[in-house]
Amino acid sequence: MTVSERLPDHPAFLWREDEPKASYDVVVVGGGGHGLATAYYLAKNHGITNVAVLEKGWLAGGNMARNTTIIRSNYLWDESAGIYEHSLRLWETLEEELDTQVMFSQRGVLNLAHNLSDAREGKRRVNANQLNGLDAQWLDAQEIGKLVPILDVTDRPRHPVLGGTFQPRAGIAKHDYVAWGFARAAQALGVDIIQHCEVTGFQTSGDRVTGVSTTRGDIALGRLALSAAGHSGVLAGQLGVRLPLQSHPLQALVSELLEQVLDTVVMSNAVHVYVSQAHKGELVMGAGVDAHVGYGQRGSFHVIEEQMAAAVELFPIFARAHVLRTWAGIVDVTPDASPIIGHLPFDNAYVNCGWGTGGFKATPGVGSVFADTVAEERPHPLAAPFALDRFTTGRLIDEHGAAAVAH
Amino acid sequence: MLRIPCPHCGERDATEFHYGGEAGVDYPSDPAALTDGEWAAYLFVRGNPRGWFRERWFHAAGCRLWFQVERHTVTDEVRTVREGAA
Numbered sequence: 001m002t003v004s005e006r007l008p009d010h011p012a013f014l015w016r017e018d019e020p021k022a023s024y025d026v027v028v029v030g031g032g033g034h035g036l037a038t039a040y041y042l043a044k045n046h047g048i049t050n051v052a053v054l055e056k057g058w059l060a061g062g063n064m065a066r067n068t069t070i071i072r073s074n075y076l077w078d079e080s081a082g083i084y085e086h087s088l089r090l091w092e093t094l095e096e097e098l099d100t101q102v103m104f105s106q107r108g109v110l111n112l113a114h115n116l117s118d119a120r121e122g123k124r125r126v127n128a129n130q131l132n133g134l135d136a137q138w139l140d141a142q143e144i145g146k147l148v149p150i151l152d153v154t155d156r157p158r159h160p161v162l163g164g165t166f167q168p169r170a171g172i173a174k175h176d177y178v179a180w181g182f183a184r185a186a187q188a189l190g191v192d193i194i195q196h197c198e199v200t201g202f203q204t205s206g207d208r209v210t211g212v213s214t215t216r217g218d219i220a221l222g223r224l225a226l227s228a229a230g231h232s233g234v235l236a237g238q239l240g241v242r243l244p245l246q247s248h249p250l251q252a253l254v255s256e257l258l259e260q261v262l263d264t265v266v267m268s269n270a271v272h273v274y275v276s277q278a279h280k281g282e283l284v285m286g287a288g289v290d291a292h293v294g295y296g297q298r299g300s301f302h303v304i305e306e307q308m309a310a311a312v313e314l315f316p317i318f319a320r321a322h323v324l325r326t327w328a329g330i331v332d333v334t335p336d337a338s339p340i341i342g343h344l345p346f347d348n349a350y351v352n353c354g355w356g357t358g359g360f361k362a363t364p365g366v367g368s369v370f371a372d373t374v375a376e377e378r379p380h381p382l383a384a385p386f387a388l389d390r391f392t393t394g395r396l397i398d399e400h401g402a403a404a405v406a407h
Numbered sequence: 408m409l410r411i412p413c414p415h416c417g418e419r420d421a422t423e424f425h426y427g428g429e430a431g432v433d434y435p436s437d438p439a440a441l442t443d444g445e446w447a448a449y450l451f452v453r454g455n456p457r458g459w460f461r462e463r464w465f466h467a468a469g470c471r472l473w474f475q476v477e478r479h480t481v482t483d484e485v486r487t488v489r490e491g492a493a
Contacts, residue, residue, distance in 0.1 A: 233455040244451040246428070247480075291426040292409070295457045295481045301408055302422050335451045392447040 014184040015059070018192035023220035024052040026374060027212055029199050029235060030227035031055025032064040033175070033360065034352055036182035037367020038227055038374070039191045040098075045368065046375035049190030054214060056198035060179030063229050066297075066329035067360040068252050068274060068286040070265055072109045072170035074129045074136050079385040079397050080338060081132040086382055087365020088169060094364055100181035102173045103279060109170035109265040110144060112314075114159035118270055122165045129167075137166045148264050150317050157313045159271050172265060172276050172284075178363060201238050207347045209239065224349040225374050230295065230330025232353035241344055243353065244391050245332040248289040250357050251299035251307075253326040257281035261317065271310035272303075283321060285311060289331060289357065299328040331356050338397040341370055342379050342387040350374050351388070409483050411476060414490050416469040427463030427492075429453040430475045457481060463492060 026042055028035045031053045042048040055061075071091055073084035090097070091104050113119040122138065129136030140163045145153040153161045183193055194216070203211040203218070211220040228235050233245040258281050267274035272288040287307035290299050304326055312319045334340060334354040339362070341352050352370045355362060365382075372380040379387060390396055409421035435441055435449055454460060461477045473492035478485050 231457065234457050237456075242448070242452045243455075244447075244453075246453060246455050247457075290409075292421075292462070292478075293428075293455060293460055293480050294483070296483065300421060302420075332455075391451045392443045 014180045015187045015193055018052075018187075018194050020052065020054075020194050020197060020214070020216050020219055021192065023211075023222075024192070025050040025222040026225060027051075027219060027221040027223075028053045028225045028227055029212070030229065031059050031193060031195065032062050032227065032229060033060060033179050033182065033363040034229070034355075034366055034370070035225075035227035036060070036179055036186055036193075037363050038225055038352070038370045040182045040186040040189070041368040041371035042375060043186060043189035043191055046371060048375055051186075051190075052192045052194055052219065053186070054197045054199060054212070054219075055193070055195045056215075058195050059183055059193065060176065063329040063331065063359060064175055064179050066252060066327055067175060068276065068284050069172045069175050069360055070109060070170070070267070070274065070276065071104070071173060071361040072167050072265075073361075074109075074111075074125065074134055074165060074167045074170065075399055076125050076128050077397050077399065078132060080399055081129065081134060083365055083369060083382045083386070084362060085132070085134060086369065087362045090364035090368065091173065092169075094178075094181075098181035098185045100177065100184065102177045102181055104171065104173040105279070106169050106171040107263050107265060107276075108147075108166055108168045109267060110139070110148065110164045110166050112144070112164040112266065112268040112270070113162045114268065114270040115162065119162050122163065126165050135167055135169050137168070139164055139166050148262065148266060150261055150315055151266065152314060152316055159310075159313070161314070170265065172278070174279070175360060182363075182367070199235060199238075204239070204346070209346050209349045222348065223374055224346075225370065226344070226349070226351040226353065227370070229353065229355065229359065230332050232332050232351060236344065236351065239344065239346070239349065243340065243351070243388070244335055245354055246293055247295060247330050247332050248292070249294045249296060249299040249328040250286070250289045250331045251303055251326060251328045252284065252286045253304060254278070254285070254324050255283040255318075255321040256324050258283065258321060266314070268310065268314065271314070273307045273310040273314070275311060275315070282324065283318065286357075289333070295330055297328050297330060331359075333357070335391065336396040337399040339366070339386050340388050341366065341383040342373060344388070411464055412485055412488050413464075413466045413469055414474050414488050415472060416466060419466070419469060423466060423468035425465040425467045427465055427473065430461045430463045430492075459486065
């Protein structure tokens with residue numbers, strides 16, 4: 001038997017490699033989840049199909065490939081609950097929408113409380129969530145022990161579990177499938193996806209951006225939509241705009257493949273760890289960011305070390321699991337831990353950035369909201385509170401308390 | 408691990424230090440005269456370059472003094488070290 005007889009055929013490619021055209025109605029910079037979703041909804045919801053997604057590396061190879069895939073909407077403030085819940089609702093029908101499997105699993109997310117301050121904050125957030133119609137619950141330590149039997153809910157750990165918030169509709173999805181699904185669906189509607197095409201500068205005329213310079217030539221544009229996550233500050237800088245962002249490495253890791261032992265997402269802000277078990281069996285864990293500004297896509301080892309110590313304290317059976325791989329993505333963090341969505345100081349330029357450590361869950365939600373903002377040339381109602389000018393007016397959306405490092 | 412050269416104690420692990428963000432951001436000499444936009448820029452906007460960055464570090468587990476480092480944000484290479492916070 002020859003090799004070709006034993007192996008299945010190579011699967012059909014999900015998207016084409018497009019060549020850049022001379023001009024587009026909308027140029028989306030950044031071929032990650034947000035950029036691809038934005039392009040898809042521009043075409044699907046608004047009929048704008050002469051769109052290019054420019055990606056400096058390979059499709060969805062930045063933070064879209066590096067996150068821990070947690071999806072939830074139980075944020076404290078009304079503005080946040082609005083956009084994240086909009087996103088969660090889109091997740092619930094995304095497989096039908098994109099006609100592709102994304103392995104969205106609503107297995108619930110627990111946010112643990114380890115001290116009285118955590119518990120008060122958690123209960124306050126549950127109350128706020130319920131007022132916003134979200135499926136938030138407060139569980140005590142015993143209830144958490146029943147939900148996640150491998151979690152040590154005794155008073156033995158240094159930071160004992162006193163209780164926690166639970167959102168049953170929250171969960172995880174397979175990030176690569178999400179990106180590929182959006183790419184395929186966007187391209188089927190006419191969007192060009194151009195990889196290995198780095199934006200190196202912009203052409204402007206008065207209050208308008210007229211084109212981008214790229215490593216694959218100049219491209220004229222009608223409207224510009226920046227969606228470049230950790231590198232948003234670098235790109236905006238090329239337009240002469242200083243955004244209130246600091247870019248940090250954020251690390252995550254996976255263990256070797258294990259038997260299924262954990263069917264809930266467990267997050268703990270106080271000890272800086274969040275963990276779920278992927279369908280395949282690896283434990284997927286995230287840590288906190290490095291304090292310093294960095295673009296190197298690798299983080300400090302001591303952050304991983306502290307994260308593992310916390311994980312083993314909470315889940316004693318993890319002590320014998322081996323780390324298979326660690327990596328980092330570059331996350332752009334705003335002063336209030338909320339994103340920036342809306343106009344740049346140009347008539348036809350828009351930005352979606354500042355999602356920090358929590359952008360994955362927003363992929364379909366912000367894709368649709370940002371596309372609407374660009375298409376209608378005014379902020380979508382769910383995007384309006386997240387405009388750049390909130391740092392001047394003082395109307396901040398302070399999600400540090402609800403989001404902390406784990407997002 | 409990132410290693411930071413303290414001008415007083417020598418090169419040490421970054422875990423001995425506290426990060427202070429961009430260096431050279433002075434408190435406005437006449438805060439009341441600032442526009443809202445200028446005040447927002449002072450409060451919220453800091454350099455965030457992919458490249459060389461002049462930043463402050465505090466040697467919390469050593470001499471307990473602030474100093475400045477010029478570090479490359481991709482390679483973590485350190486080019487210059489200077490005493491003092493400002």
